[in-house]
Amino acid sequence: MFVARSIAADHRDLIHDVSFDFHGRRMATCSSDQSVKVWDKSENGDWHCTASWKTHSGSVWRVTWAHPEFGQVLASCSFDRTAAVWEEIVGESNDKLRGQSHWVKRTTLVDSRTSVTDVKFAPKHMGLMLATCSADGVVRIYEAPDVMNLSQWSLQHEISCKLSCSCISWNPSSSRAHSPMIAVGSDDNSPNILAKVQIYEYNENTRKYAKAEALMTVTDPVHDIAFAPNLGRSFHILAVATKDVRIFTLKPLRKELSSSGGLTKFEIHIVAQFDNHNSQVWRVSWNITGTVLASSGDDGCVRLWKANYMDNWKCTGILKGNGSPVNGGSQQGVFNASLGSANASLQNSLNGSSASRYFFPPLDSPRAGSRWSSHAQLLPPPPLIEHSCDADTANLQYPHPRRRCVSRPLNLLPENEGV
């Protein structure tokens, strides 16, 4: 892993969420400065802010993109107790010339009486639907029946979860065998042993969402939750960010029509649990194939987790943010976006050997002592073998692998990649 680009976000306050669009060509950021910014990737790979506007009258917690089948649509949620839907307007040649795009508010969803903590669009096969959850413990599901008219959203379902909600995740499976399903996490931190993850399933008969399961083993506050893309599996995979990272599988059991009114029951297993973040884990999210989970926690790191072909979950990469104090206005130390791993190698997934040995050759460098010495990984790909010092002879002469010249000092960052 390596930092390809670094961009000044230019928000006037803390950024709470970043979000890629479906194709990875646009991104959105939201902040306590009450605004959302949209960024577009140009042909040469640079990112430009093409819109920045005030969206709420409080901190904006989350921003998320609708599927491009529905156009260019964003949803945001805020401490101001609302969620909002935004649509980009194509037009005004003036804006285009200035490289700016124009976003208009299509609706404000005002049903919540407390801070709206999460907002997520439903999988596209369900149509244009949106779920929100709020600190008062209610999950709300809205639908825009006419995809060409985003100003009309109807509140379809209100699910009372009893506990303050912090996060929601739709099950992305589009299989007919799976009913629409949404998982809700709670960050309620009063001392109790209530399950902090609940799973609601849509019941075709009653046309309502009903609680299908609760993860009884998760009793600590939950900050984020994410279903993995399904890959055609019969079971579901759910990642939970609580005091550690947990990965559950939910295997649907045969529906018992008589007793549970058509609700699916699940056989739940925990397949992985990692406390490497030391304390609270705040975010979990899957890559597009659902094969790598990323988590972020109090230790200031993003960690990548991957199962090998024998279904063992191991850490395959670490992305570090530097928590060392920023002093004297020096910004270099702010973010040593350095990676524990340059390649998501089989290393850990295969043998779980020490996380420090990522490359060939072993980094015999000043690793000890400095917490932040791992920025070496920002260097060009780790030499399998050190290059020879006299590579510029006219003859085709390859340095011998075994022969090594002076190792480069590890903290020399190529300028274009330094952060």
Add this chain to the structure above:
Amino acid sequence: SARQLCFAWGPAEVLVCETRFGRRGGCPSGAGSGSGRARLPGALTGCVAGTGEGAPSSSRLFVVRRDQDIYIQTLRKLFNESHGIFVGLQRSEAEPAGTSRKAQLVQVSKNYRSVIRACMEDMHQAAISARDPALQSQYSTQVSILSAMELIWNLCEILFIEAAAAGPLLLRLLDWVRLHVCDVDSMVREVLSSENPSKHELFWNVVDIFVLQGRMDEARHLLSKEASANPTSLNMYKILDDLMKKMPVPSLGNTQTLTEMELKWQHWHEECQRYLQDGTFASNSHMESICKILLGDEDAILEKKELMTTWYHFLVTRLLYSHPTVKPMELRFYAQACMDVFLGGESSPEPLDTILMAAFEFEMHQVIKECSIALSNWWFVAHLTDLLDHCKLLQSHNLYFGSNMREFLLLEYASGLFSHHSLWQLGVDYFDHCPEYGRVYLELHIERIPLSTEQKALKVLRICEQRQMHAQVRSICKIMAMKALRNNRLGSALSWSIRAKDAAFATLISDRFLKDYCERGCFSDLDLIDNLGPSMLLSDRLTFLGKYREFHRLYGEKRFPEAARLLLMLMTAHIAPCSFWMTLLTDALPLLEQKEVIFSAEQTYELMRCLEDLTAAKSDKQKLQDDAETMKVEMLRLALARNLARVIVEEGTLEGS
């Protein structure tokens, strides 16, 4: 307080940004009262102030990529050309088994290696011509990585793919060493190109190098030069030359058996031993040491450590002069011993050593595992594993997950290709050859390819269509339709939604067309609408649009009776939406006013009924709104009545005649 990170996955990149979690507050300065809604007690634990309190206005977003090698321009050749070899290998499955199959697989392996070498040469040239020292060092690093890859691959080829037997095995290993131990080549060149090689200070080093690598002819050639300069010791040179000439070597063909070879070798060995013991070479330490090397004397060989540079060169030299008929399964003992002796206590084995050792031990799985750890890309392990799998080696070694490992590595490699804006097309074929998850990976990856132009969309679409990936085809078309509509390109939007078989969207766009027509009195995108064909049936509204346009064409071509029939049919068969009837009736006006009668009496009655239905329906809800519409209705009634009168007369005349 420690900074934390929020992040987002994109298809190819991860977006990372500093933040702080756990603040459930969030009223910025002054906004608390601004909302006008009372704050709920207990809902807040804190409040992140405006730009104060550590809130960094300097926050940066970081775009993080996972697969760095994919983006190295000079490696494109490697990816492109190995793709062709890979695809060819998958197709060659049906070829006959046996020796020809083995030859075929060895050839494939050689092809892969020549791609690596070609790439290495390019990279080397790039390193030479690079002015930027950072870039130069990056290129030389790549050269080193590629050369190590080729070294490993070549050894795997000899041991696993070709599975050379005792005898030829040694010859192959010698080739391997000669090809890869090239640090000394410059020394050789220097000496050979000097005016008088035998006077060169490195002369004996070069002779030793040749002997250590078993390059006897070259060694003898050099020695002959030295001999002619030293007539006094000519005899000594002759004897050594003779020994070197007579050294038996294993043959590649079946011309001699191993026993024959061993017998000959034994004789030769004894002969060397005699000359050494009777002090023939005592007067020349260089020649004496060569004789000791020929005898496989470990200490004598080890003295030339600097000239061998690596333990595996040492291994091959030792095998050449001590165990020329080494069997594959004996390699591991010699290899381990040689590595231990060569490295001594001074350095521990490095990953490359471990990989080569695993190969000598025939631990294929270990080789792949170690390479995955050591290399910064998936290219090597994915292709090598695939080839070994085709050699049916992974199963026979009792790796019950053998084929899964192949797929696992190919999926990783192809996923990496998909994160590149143009290399993704190569990835498609790799996914195609992953039986278990290839398809679903392709589905997930391909729908994320940015559809920046229609051309690119069509390319992606073709790939999906060829593989009957209906959901993805539909989604791509819907995205393109929506994009076109947003940019007011109605024709394109319509054709994309037809392709998506998206009836609702087609209806919506048809409505836009009709609305545009009502406003402007003409159609855009005539080509498309005129050639809808059967796709017209996708939605009622689209059918109407097509038929209505057909009416206009007939009218334009002055085929009035047909036009009239069609117009009437649009209403009576309820193809036209009610909202459009007034427009249709108005279109009937000029037909009613033609010189000759067009609508028959029956048709005129139908028209009248349509008009009355329309006005009746309208007056139910509301009075006709404006005078213009009232006047239009009156005009229509008049025209219809007049037409009826004319047609009665005409039809009466016809009947009468």
